[in-house]
Amino acid sequence: MVTIKSDKEIQLMREAGQILAQVHAELAQYVRPGISTYELDAVCEKLIRSRGSLPSFKGYDGFPASACISVNEEVVHGIPDKKRILCEGDIVSIDTGVIWKGWQSDAARTHAVGNISGEKQDLIDRTRESFFVGIRAAEAGRHVNDIGRAIEEFIRPFGYGIVEALVGHGIGQEMHEEPEVPNFSCARRGMKLRKNMTIAVEPMINIGTWDVVERENGWTYASADGTPSAHYENTILIREGEPEVLSLLPEEKKLYGVL
Numbered sequence: 001m002v003t004i005k006s007d008k009e010i011q012l013m014r015e016a017g018q019i020l021a022q023v024h025a026e027l028a029q030y031v032r033p034g035i036s037t038y039e040l041d042a043v044c045e046k047l048i049r050s051r052g053s054l055p056s057f058k059g060y061d062g063f064p065a066s067a068c069i070s071v072n073e074e075v076v077h078g079i080p081d082k083k084r085i086l087c088e089g090d091i092v093s094i095d096t097g098v099i100w101k102g103w104q105s106d107a108a109r110t111h112a113v114g115n116i117s118g119e120k121q122d123l124i125d126r127t128r129e130s131f132f133v134g135i136r137a138a139e140a141g142r143h144v145n146d147i148g149r150a151i152e153e154f155i156r157p158f159g160y161g162i163v164e165a166l167v168g169h170g171i172g173q174e175m176h177e178e179p180e181v182p183n184f185s186c187a188r189r190g191m192k193l194r195k196n197m198t199i200a201v202e203p204m205i206n207i208g209t210w211d212v213v214e215r216e217n218g219w220t221y222a223s224a225d226g227t228p229s230a231h232y233e234n235t236i237l238i239r240e241g242e243p244e245v246l247s248l249l250p251e252e253k254k255l256y257g258v259l
């Protein structure tokens, strides 16, 4: 079901988004060689709960942690693990969400661990930029496919693979609502975007193939050819004109030139 939010509901989603933006910003400071993905998740959960919000991922379909933490070739849904120690040169994607007064926000960031190759840094930067290119098409009256087409047109010249097995989504009181929001162009133009819809846009980009494999743990997806993968996501509010990004801090919005 697609839900159109009231002004009061949007305000709560804005608050949820700001909490999540703060959590991501603080958590980023813990990313360094030698820390385990388990420790990062523990910090993440503490940061979420200390703000009076709840970790939406914990227990979702049985997921055991508050954050999905995916390293290098892992695309999404990495399970935090005491034995998974971050090393200099890795890239790590942290995807997490909060529930605040019944309303959800969902966002992901990919970080460098120490010094990384130029190839990996380009992947991180271009994946993030593809999000901002994509959301410029996310205005009331346009269609879901306009977002995916914009992302694809931006990414294609780099020769990267856009992950197709996983897509963005509507969000509200549920983490996953309609519509699905692909990061690539589809034959159908998709649902019409309406004012006060809230969606999570989340490009997942591999240096190599678009194809992914599922790991034996039943959760984690990795690029099929083992090349590094990056993920960048925010929860946004559809408006007339450019959308509002709910899960970025004011200074980040200024930096990226968005509302």
Ligand code: MG
Binding pocket: 106, 107, 168, 169, 200, 202, 233
């Ligand atoms: Mg999401």
